[in-house]
Amino acid sequence: MTHLPLRLALGLSLALGSASAVMAQETRDPLPPKSVDFSFEGPFGTYDRASLQRGFQVYKEVCSACHVLQHVAFHNLDEAGGPGFTEAQAKGIAAGFKIPAEPNDKGETTDDKGERLTRPGIIADYFPNPFPNENAARTANNGKLPPDLSMIVKARQGGAHYVYSILTGFHQTPPKGYAVVKDTYYNPYFDGWNIGMPPPLQADSVTYSDGTKATVDQEAHDVATFLAWASEPKMEERKQMGFSVIIFLVAFSGVLFAAKKKLWADVH
């Protein structure tokens, strides 16, 4: 008799539990992004310069094969509030990228093999697209278009946490009965759970020039930081200016409050 409520409760929770698992499977809502610390969060947050440089290295050596950074120019790399490269380093990075060249003197844009003619980048250039157009990008990626990463942190709910979660969310066991769709990979942080991108990061995908151990977690964290900067290169300037402006306005409000009080004293 006394066990009945308990059994009832157990039975109910089991039924509800499996029901919600089934429901979650049907809706395939993504898991909320992982909570992890980023140096740039909060009103006084700044970008960790070393992390930005490592993240840039990850972008350059891993991500740039498929993803463009359309709105970022090479000259942004030596600007304040960013990875802190020198102008010479930024020029060197630019020169390492191949930019589609203007037509040559004969008016050609491709060489005799049909390959697009390129020239080394200059700091005024923007990061080039690894593919000449959308169709070529889709053909190389099973019909999926790798999105531009220059705004990705702003364009996703969860921002840098989302990017980090996606990058570290691969290699998990799908729930029972779930069949992974062909040419996609299971990633519970992605809406629909079927992401077209193969797991891009492995341990030591890059060898960090500053000697930091390149675990997947480290690489994901660094590239998420870099992409946060790419989405908002002016963040540090914004927060610094905000501090001065808020202090000024508090003081100004104080003075105006005193003036108002003094003035209205004889009316009330």
Next chain:
Amino acid sequence: MTAATADGATRRDFLYVASGAMGAVGAAAVAWPLIDQMNPSSAALALSSVEVDLTSIVVGQGVTIKWRGQPLFVRRRTPEEIAKARAVDVASLPDPLAENSSLPENAPATDANRATKPEWLILVGVCTHLGCTPTISTPTDVQGEYGGWLCHCHGSQYDTAGRIRKGPAPRNLQVPVYSFLSDTRVKVG
């Protein structure tokens, strides 16, 4: 009573002055970004200098490159052009000043002050009269009497060092700031 009112009045005045002063500071702080946004953006500034590869330019040949939105003449002079430029009496020129952005204002228009490496003449290809682009003189297509440039808009004529010799232009063609990064590469701007 008078002391209290006087005190109150001065404090109120102080508050008004303080408010006014802070307001003025605030207004100036707000005005600056609204004014500065019209200055060249970082993208424009990134294009403020250009590096020119000199390997493909043969003697007696020149190229015109777009720099800061204007034509830039990069010319590899022949020994004859250099000699002709050096033979000119600087004091007799309509504009005896070097017009070289790397040199002081009063430097004279000697050929050495117009081209640090005599073989390479780098000039801003904008006529100092009203801004047209002058045309280079070649042996097969002679422009003007001085072997340099002729501006077709109003007839200004420049010599083999880009100095004004005849016509309405008041000044020699401007020599921009440049530095040789190597024998085959020059950075202008």
Next chain:
Amino acid sequence: MSGPSTYKPNSGIEKWLDQRLPLPRLMHDTMRTFPTPKNLNFWYVFGGILTFCLAVQIITGIVLAMHYKPDSTLAFGSVEKIMREVNYGWLIRYIHSNGASMFFLAVYIHMFRGLYYGSYKAPRELIWIIGVLIYLLMTATAFFGYVLPWGQMSFWGATVITNFFSAIPLVGTHISTWLWGDFAVGDATLNRFFSLHYLLPFVIAAVVGLHIWALHVPGNNNPLGIDVKSPQDTVPFHPYYTVKDGFYLALFVLFFAVFIFYAPEFFGNPDNAIEANPLVTPKDIVPEWYLLPFYAILRSIPNKLLGVLALGAAILILAFIPWLDTSRVRSCRFRPTMKWLFWFFVATCAVLGYCGSQSPDAVKFGMPLVWVARLGTTYYFGFFLVLMPLVGLFETPKPLPASISQPVLAE
């Protein structure tokens, strides 16, 4: 109260100007000596704040237009150039985008204040109606402006709203095509929206001029809702209200600054950081927060045409309020029943806003939100069409004080 001017020019230049174009006189009479009730409270500062907001939007807007490119292939990139390359471009853009939200926050408080204190009642009906016109113009301006960055939400929001017109029988699709300049929202639409977005704020400025002019005929209402009886009831606008408004303006700017510098994307939608793609619809299309209550009203009605008509009616009904409310007492301070109905109305607007922000089939706390929205819509229209006329007739108002200067009777 408008009356004979007391302006006396006190310099040669002022006298010269006054004889030819009485601008100094106008400034003096409206901004300096204008007799204003001395009991105006905090809720009355938002008129001045709104003027500030309009000026900020116009100035930042003109500056942004120096860099923005209204072409569907260039627009998104040009906004990013403003954010990344133009000197202080990020600041000017964030002021403008957050400024729109501040503008609407202030206008809603301003409108609710007018409702609460009966500022729409005779002889101020026209001030209220001009205000409704300003609100309509603001909504149109904001809608056009949101399309300009040409993000996913810009494009699809434009598609949804311009499709409203296709609900009109017979001519609907022709009107939509005419608005688009094409068979769907596209480059032609973007260009004309830019032109209109630049134009309307100046129309708003002119109508605001009329709004203030109409106000200066009877003079301001006040929290007691009773007329000014003597000069003892008033103070000159300057310095009393210039300083008071100045103080609250500084606080408002402080509030505004927190968003600009520390939460600039708070009112935004991540989907708008993705360039517009006519072939991919975002999961949830939502307008900016200040349009959400109307969006909820639209979606609560299952019929396309009736939904659009309800949306239009929800805004237009505001113009009739001076005649819908039958009470002879202006201020809700003395209207015990209406006071609570008013606050319930404010809460309803907030709840409708929440419903508008969620997906149409959302269910929260076991309730499908579409039914919550329907309840909200019923109260919204019921408040104006049923409660306002009836409560005025049957409510027993509290006794009004004799004048503004008299010590206020305890409530």
